[in-house]
Amino acid sequence: xxxxxxxxxxxxxxxxxxxxxxxxxxxxxxxxxxxxxxxxxxxxxxxxxxxxxxxxxxxxxxxxxxxxxxxxxxxxxxxxxxxxxxxxxxxxxxxxxxxxxxxxxxxxxxxxxxxxxxxxxxxxxxxxxxxxxxxxxxxxxxxxxxxxxxxxxxxxxxxxxxxxxxxxxxxxxx
Amino acid sequence: xxxxxxxxxxxxxxxxxxxxxxxxxxxxxxxxxxxxxxxxxxxxxxxxxxxxxxxxxxxxxxxxxxxxxxxxxxxxxxxxxxxxxxxxxxxxxxxxxxxxxxxxxxxxxxxxxxxxxxxxxxxxxxxxxxxxxxxxxxxxxxxxxxxxxxxxxxxxxxxxxxxxxxxxxxxxxxxxxx
Numbered sequence: 313x314x315x316x317x318x319x320x321x322x323x324x325x326x327x328x329x330x331x332x333x334x335x336x337x338x339x340x341x342x343x344x345x346x347x348x349x350x351x352x353x354x355x356x357x358x359x360x361x362x363x364x365x366x367x368x369x370x371x372x373x374x375x376x377x378x379x380x381x382x383x384x385x386x387x388x389x390x391x392x393x394x395x396x397x398x399x400x401x402x403x404x405x406x407x408x409x410x411x412x413x414x415x416x417x418x419x420x421x422x423x424x425x426x427x428x429x430x431x432x433x434x435x436x437x438x439x440x441x442x443x444x445x446x447x448x449x450x451x452x453x454x455x456x457x458x459x460x461x462x463x464x465x466x467x468x469x470x471x472x473x474x475x476x477x478x479x480x481x482x483x484x485x486x
Numbered sequence: 487x488x489x490x491x492x493x494x495x496x497x498x499x500x501x502x503x504x505x506x507x508x509x510x511x512x513x514x515x516x517x518x519x520x521x522x523x524x525x526x527x528x529x530x531x532x533x534x535x536x537x538x539x540x541x542x543x544x545x546x547x548x549x550x551x552x553x554x555x556x557x558x559x560x561x562x563x564x565x566x567x568x569x570x571x572x573x574x575x576x577x578x579x580x581x582x583x584x585x586x587x588x589x590x591x592x593x594x595x596x597x598x599x600x601x602x603x604x605x606x607x608x609x610x611x612x613x614x615x616x617x618x619x620x621x622x623x624x625x626x627x628x629x630x631x632x633x634x635x636x637x638x639x640x641x642x643x644x645x646x647x648x649x650x651x652x653x654x655x656x657x658x659x660x661x662x663x664x
Contacts (some may be wrong), residue, residue: 323584328545330645333545355589355615359607362598363581365574367508371552373575378581385487385579389571401563403541404555415656418664420534422655424616424650426633427537427628430615431510433637438606440638443494448603458603459514463522466515470604474506478601484569 313347315387320467321345322372322391329396333368368392443466447480490558491565497524497570498550507576507605509547513612517554519618526557529619536616539646547571625658 321340329336342353356378360370376388410416417463442448451473458469505512513520513536520526527535533558539549547570554566588594614635621627633647658664 314646318612326495328543330543330547330613330643332542338509356586359589359594360578360599361583362508362594362601363574363578363585364503364505365578366502366505366545366571368545369547369571369575370578370585372579372587373560374582377579378586382579385575389575391568393544393548393571396542396548398565399544400539400542400548400552401560403538404552414624414659418655419652420537420619420657421620421626421664422622422651422653422658423541423648424530424533424537425629425655427578428538428613428616428620429499429630429633429635429651430514430540430644430647431536431609431616432638433634434510435606435610435613436634436638438609442603442606449602452607452610455604456610459608463518465518466512466608470506473604477604478596481596481600 313381313384315384317345317390318376318380318384319391322330322376322388323395325368326392327395333392337368337371341375347379373429424477450481451477460475487557488561491525491561494554494557494562494565495569498554498566499573501550502570502572502574503577505547507601507608509545509549510612513549513609514608514615516550517615520553527553530622531556533619534615537620537648541645572651623664625655625664629654 325333325336325340337357342350344466346357357367357371360367360374363370369392372388372392376379376384376386378384380387391414407416407420412463439452442456453454455469455473458464459466497537501516501519503510504515517529517532521529521532535552539552542548550570551563551567554562554564556562558565577578585594594656617627617630629651633644633651635643636647637644655664
């Protein structure tokens with residue numbers, strides 16, 4: 313495995329991953345490049361979900377590091393972000409240039425309403441996949457109320473809810 | 487040097503270390519700090535910047551450099567990108583080997599499971615805060631509701647819902663409804 317392969321594999325993921333990169337990551341890493349098998353993929357992704365920071369960025373770093381050391385991790389991360397960040401600069405410059413056009417204002421208004429819906433829909437899908445367990449649903453609800461309704465600072469909400477969730481996960485196990 | 491840049495870097499570095507469960511989970515806190523704390527953006531600007539970031543491919547974290555771009559141009563873009571990626575990346579690389587060796591440890595699995603319900607609640611909070619900012623009239627509320635349904639019931643790319651919402655709003659504006 314060379315660093316350039318890591319860069320190119322993750323470049324493809326970044327360039328094609330519209331609306332989030334989750335499902336595409338598995339397809340490229342497991343099926344197409346065969347860097348990891350299913351079990352290794354699930355284990356590494358699980359680690360990244362337990363770490364702070366963007367999940368897919370941490371995944372790129374840790375996969376690259378595994379094959380080529382820290383510089384491999386950076387090559388994978390650079391590959392992942394190059395296309396999205398370049399495109400984003402282009403889109404943002406275009407919006408800035410036409411910021412006073414009434415059609416562009418209206419389009420952005422509609423897109424912002426839709427993007428809020430995307431976030432809500434993603435949350436609903438995550439909720440559908442949550443185990444039917446009163447404790448877990450209660451914690452999800454408590455996190456929502458603490459952050460969206462009570463507008464508590466996130467560190468405070470996490471300090472209260474993360475230990476509660478940790479204890480809940482230990483329930484019934486020795 | 488622009489005095490804003492170190493502040494941008496520090497804000498986003500702090501946010502990245504709070505991002506348990508991914509970039510979406512920390513957006514409500516970003517709203518609290520950037521809109522209500524620093525007054526760098528209005529609530530509707532915040533929702534619009536999020537929408538612009540959704541039009542580009544790639545991981546959701548790219549919205550953070552875009553906040554920096556709106557504040558201080560390309561330098562702000564770089565400061566925010568370094569902030570949101572730097573500390574969490576160093577942490578991931580520092581812990582990579584140790585974590586890989588202990589990937590099957592009960593403690594890590596338990597931590598991962600414990601974070602799942604919190605990530606769900608935080609993503610829902612993100613949606614609610616964005617909807618509150620974006621839905622200033624009935625048309626916007628309908629678009630939000632329809633886009634949420636699209637994500638739940640369709641396997642197609644969410645970019646289609648964004649395009650439909652934008653076109654609908656332009657049509658409404660041309661017809662004088664907006």
